[in-house]
Amino acid sequence: MSIQTEWxxxxxxxxxxxxxxxxxxxxxxxxxxxxxTAYDQAAYLFNCPFVVxxxxxxxxPVLNYGNRAALNLWEMNWRxxxxxxxxxTAEPVKREERARMLRQAKTQGYIADYRGVRISYTGxxxxxxxxxxxxxxSSDGSAIGQGATFSVWRFL
Numbered sequence: 001m002s003i004q005t006e007w008x009x010x011x012x013x014x015x016x017x018x019x020x021x022x023x024x025x026x027x028x029x030x031x032x033x034x035x036x037t038a039y040d041q042a043a044y045l046f047n048c049p050f051v052v053x054x055x056x057x058x059x060x061p062v063l064n065y066g067n068r069a070a071l072n073l074w075e076m077n078w079r080x081x082x083x084x085x086x087x088x089t090a091e092p093v094k095r096e097e098r099a100r101m102l103r104q105a106k107t108q109g110y111i112a113d114y115r116g117v118r119i120s121y122t123g124x125x126x127x128x129x130x131x132x133x134x135x136x137x138s139s140d141g142s143a144i145g146q147g148a149t150f151s152v153w154r155f156l
Contacts, residue, residue, distance in 0.1 A: 025137065062083065113131075
């Protein structure tokens, strides 16, 4: 499957709607312009210049979505990215900090000022600043995952 096929699957189109709806619910603003069809919105989200990533709720969450900016930053293709436990996006010494932040977002619904060091697939370290992390809700209001977005990063 091509990368376009992956992000444009019915499952991902629905997930993108959950990401966008949940972001608007918690943050009280839209992540992207909500125009056109679910496909149009998913295409905009995938191709936007800022990073958007997510994982579902699991004991050891695995990434289930990353837009083009995220795939480029973490130096992975869609398949690699969506098979990666999200904890592996942080260096081992930073994983407890990351886990604490995810717990805080889960309790509060979202946090709007996360910053920390992340690591790409090839070992490049980068500092993320002003990240927003939010709980992803299903249409019935159940928490089904967490999303994150940021547009500020620098390589270390």
